[in-house]
Structure formats: C-alpha cells, structure tokens
Amino acid sequence: MRTVAVVSNRGAQRLASGHPWIYRSDVAEPPTSPAGAVTVRDGRGRPLGTALWSPASEISLRLVDRRPDQPLDAAWWLERLARALDRRAGLREHASAHRLVHGEGDGLPSLVCDRYDRWLVVQLMSAGLEAFRGAIIDALLEHTGAEGILARNDAALRLKEELPRETVLLAGSVPEEIEVEEHGVRYLAAPWTGQKTGAFLDQRENRALVGAVARGRALDCFSYHGSFALHLARRAEHVTALDMSEAALRRARENAQRNGFTNIDTREANAFDFLRDEERAGARYDTIVLDPPAFAKTRAALPTALRGYKEINLRAMRLLAPGGLLFTASCSYHLTKPLFLEMLEDAAADSGRRVILRELRGQPIDHPEVLSIPETGYIKGALLEVAD
Known part of the structure; x- marks a missing residue:
C-alpha cells in the first residue's frame, strides 16, 4: 500500500479550488517514503488524489491525479x-x-x-x-x-x-x-547553452503578429538573438536591433544573414539610455518592440520594476511617429495583468500622446494558462497605436 500524506483543511481547500500545490506548512502528516508518488488525504481520512512528493521542497506535494492510489506507471x-x-x-x-x-x-x-x-x-x-x-x-x-x-x-x-x-x-x-523555422523566419536555437531550453518560444505568436503589422523605421529593444527583429524586417524598411550583449547581437546578425535580410543593423547599448538619448535627439520610429527580461523576479522587486516598465514604455510612446505602433510585453509573473495595464495607462497619460489599445496578448496555445493556477501564466503583451 502506498504512503499517505495528510493535509490541513487549508491544503484540502486549495486542492478543491483547482490548484495542485500543497506547501510544507499545510502537510499535517508527511509521508515516510522518499520522493515519488503518494496518496493525499484530508484530516478526516477522505482521499483527495495522487501527488508527487518532494521531501525537501517548500512545495511538498503536487497533485497529478484526482484518483487516490492511482499508479503512475x-x-x-x-x-x-x-x-x-x-x-x-x-x-x-x-x-x-x-x-x-x-x-x-x-x-x-x-x-x-x-x-x-x-x-x-x-x-x-x-x-x-x-x-x-x-x-x-x-x-x-x-x-x-x-x-x-x-x-x-x-x-x-x-x-x-x-x-x-x-x-x-x-x-x-x-x-x-x-535551426528553427517559425512563420517563415529561420533562426538558430542553442539547446545546450541558450536561454531557457535553447530559445524563447513563448513569444512566437507575438513575433508573428508584430511581423504582420510592422512598417517604416523599426526598433527592437532587448533584442537578444533578434527574434522580433527578424519578423520586423519582413515588412519594415529598416530595423535596429538593440541589446547590451555583443555576443547576442553577433547571433542576431548571423540570423539576419540566414534569412537574407539586409535591412537589420545592431546596436550594443543599454535600452534605457538609448531610448532617453533618442528622445532628446528628436528621433522618430514607426514600429517599436519592447520585450525586456523580467524586471520583477520577486514580489519585493515589483515597485522598482514598475518604474522601469513605465519609463521604457513612456519613452517609446514619445518616440513613435503619428500612427506608429508599439508592441510591449512583460514576462514578470509578479506584474499582474491589471498592473500591466495600469502601468501602460500611466505611461500613456504622461506621454502627452493619444495611445490606442489595439490588442491584448498573452501566451500561445502551447503555453496554456490555467485560470485556477496563476503561476502558469506570466506573459502579458499589448499592441498599441499612437494616433497623433
């Protein structure tokens, strides 16, 4: 017979709400077995399902099946x-x-x-x-x-x-x-050494969206290997791919050459400094992409992150030519959708421009976001148009 984990009332309620995690503080009677599958019961002995048991983790139990004693064979x-x-x-x-x-x-x-x-x-x-x-x-x-x-x-x-x-x-x-091909664009993924598992797959459909509407002079901030820039280049007259890493930009140039694009140039610079300097110089762009790394990796970092997100979005809005498009995103889980929209509203108000929300975006179908498990969702995106 399989080892049993008994959880508190709060833990049982969490499972009933559709969230699979049980924290250590809600494990009333921990299993005696090593890591693996266990049966979960509440304090009254009622079976709640089958879970993965991690003895050392703060997230001690992860429910995988509502059936108790279900063999994970x-x-x-x-x-x-x-x-x-x-x-x-x-x-x-x-x-x-x-x-x-x-x-x-x-x-x-x-x-x-x-x-x-x-x-x-x-x-x-x-x-x-x-x-x-x-x-x-x-x-x-x-x-x-x-x-x-x-x-x-x-x-x-x-x-x-x-x-x-x-x-x-x-x-x-x-x-x-x-070599990866997505919506007609090719680039190299590096499974052994690249970010995440080798490439950023979660923005794939957003890259395709931006590529379909891009025009004129375009700017891709936080470009990394140029994934957005490659899609921009299909319709924009000229694209500047901006990143702080010369090694990343070298890969971006290789990817541009792989696709035969000659309208992409790269700039090694801090995005905050670059946007500020371009605003002071009176520069204008027709299409801008802001896809920064997570500014808020912890809840405590959120206030500072919000200031950073607002600053880059405010400057991007001011840099757009009339009718220009901004695709902006955040991959910070702690920056919720309401906070993301509130930040954009504040930036738009301070920009002095009339900013139209054309489309809200999230994660693609292969990154499903479950409503009862907020941790499954982290990408927020918006396609904006500056009307004047």
Whole structure:
C-alpha cells in the first residue's frame, strides 16, 4: 500500500479550488517514503488524489491525479503526455519548435518539454518528478520518435528540491545548434547553452503578429538573438536591433544573414539610455518592440520594476511617429495583468500622446494558462497605436 500524506483543511481547500500545490506548512502528516508518488488525504481520512512528493521542497506535494492510489506507471505517463501532445496538433505546420509540456498547465507539475525539430529538451523541476524520469523519457520517445532528449536541469529552482543542477543527455544525441523555422523566419536555437531550453518560444505568436503589422523605421529593444527583429524586417524598411550583449547581437546578425535580410543593423547599448538619448535627439520610429527580461523576479522587486516598465514604455510612446505602433510585453509573473495595464495607462497619460489599445496578448496555445493556477501564466503583451 502506498504512503499517505495528510493535509490541513487549508491544503484540502486549495486542492478543491483547482490548484495542485500543497506547501510544507499545510502537510499535517508527511509521508515516510522518499520522493515519488503518494496518496493525499484530508484530516478526516477522505482521499483527495495522487501527488508527487518532494521531501525537501517548500512545495511538498503536487497533485497529478484526482484518483487516490492511482499508479503512475508507464501507461499513465503515456496517456497524460498524449493529452498534452494532442492539444498541440497543427503547430508544426507553422513552427518547427514549440512547447510540448507546460508543467501545471498540462496537468504535469514541474515538467517542461520543448520540441526543437527532431529533438526534445526537458526540465525536471521537482524531486517527486525525478523519481519517474525513466518512464517520462520512454513515453516521450514513444510518442515523438525524437532523435535525442536533453535535460536542461540547470535551473536554480532544483536547488530547493536538493537536486543537482546539470545539463545531461538522456537519450540519443542532441546537436549544439538547431535551426528553427517559425512563420517563415529561420533562426538558430542553442539547446545546450541558450536561454531557457535553447530559445524563447513563448513569444512566437507575438513575433508573428508584430511581423504582420510592422512598417517604416523599426526598433527592437532587448533584442537578444533578434527574434522580433527578424519578423520586423519582413515588412519594415529598416530595423535596429538593440541589446547590451555583443555576443547576442553577433547571433542576431548571423540570423539576419540566414534569412537574407539586409535591412537589420545592431546596436550594443543599454535600452534605457538609448531610448532617453533618442528622445532628446528628436528621433522618430514607426514600429517599436519592447520585450525586456523580467524586471520583477520577486514580489519585493515589483515597485522598482514598475518604474522601469513605465519609463521604457513612456519613452517609446514619445518616440513613435503619428500612427506608429508599439508592441510591449512583460514576462514578470509578479506584474499582474491589471498592473500591466495600469502601468501602460500611466505611461500613456504622461506621454502627452493619444495611445490606442489595439490588442491584448498573452501566451500561445502551447503555453496554456490555467485560470485556477496563476503561476502558469506570466506573459502579458499589448499592441498599441499612437494616433497623433
């Protein structure tokens, strides 16, 4: 018989509300077994389901199935992963890279899996999940026929689970670089060394949107490898890709050459300084993209982050020519949608411009945001037009 975890009333209510996490403080009677699957019960002995148990983590239990004593065997992983893959049907027609598993958003807490053409990159982010590494890899190989699977288990979050930070090959072989095609644009992903699992896949559809409306003189701030700039270049007359990293800009230039674009130039500069200097110089742009890194990595950093977000958006609004377009985004989880919109409203009011909200954007279908699990959603985006 499997080990049982008894949770407090607050923990039971959290599960009933649709959130899969139980924190250590709400585990009334912890399991006696090592990391793995346990049965969850409330204080009255009523079964609540099956969870992944992480003895060292603040998030001690992650519910994966409402059925108590459900074996997490090979058949279970095959079925659960099949559900996740089915909701991505059709994505490969538009992009050779996308997310196959988005953790809690797909009912697979702490598991991330991204496809890059014929290869997969996974992240196993909890001790409870690690206990099923073999079954997970076998199921992924059976479903996808991947030529190789790489684990990018180098995230700091694993330290909280008392797991090693490592990048390790789990099956087959995975190249150092993989060419990705998305909506007609090609770029190189770096699964072994790149950001996240090798590239930023969560802004894929937003890049396509911006590429469809871009015009005139365009500016891509925080450009990194030029992912937005490449899409801008398809319609804009000229694109400036701005980043503080010369190494990133070198890759951006390589990506531009890969697509045959000759209308992209790169600038190594701090975006805050560059926008301020361009405003003072009276520069004008027809299309601007602001896709900064997360300014608010903790709740305590939010006030400072809000000031930073407002400043870059205010300056971008002032730099736009009449009728110009701004796509602006935040990947800070702690900056909620209401706060994001409030920040944009404040920036618009201070800019002295008439700013029209054309479209609100979020995450693509392969990064599902579950309403009862706010941690599954972090991308906020808006397409704005300066009317005068």
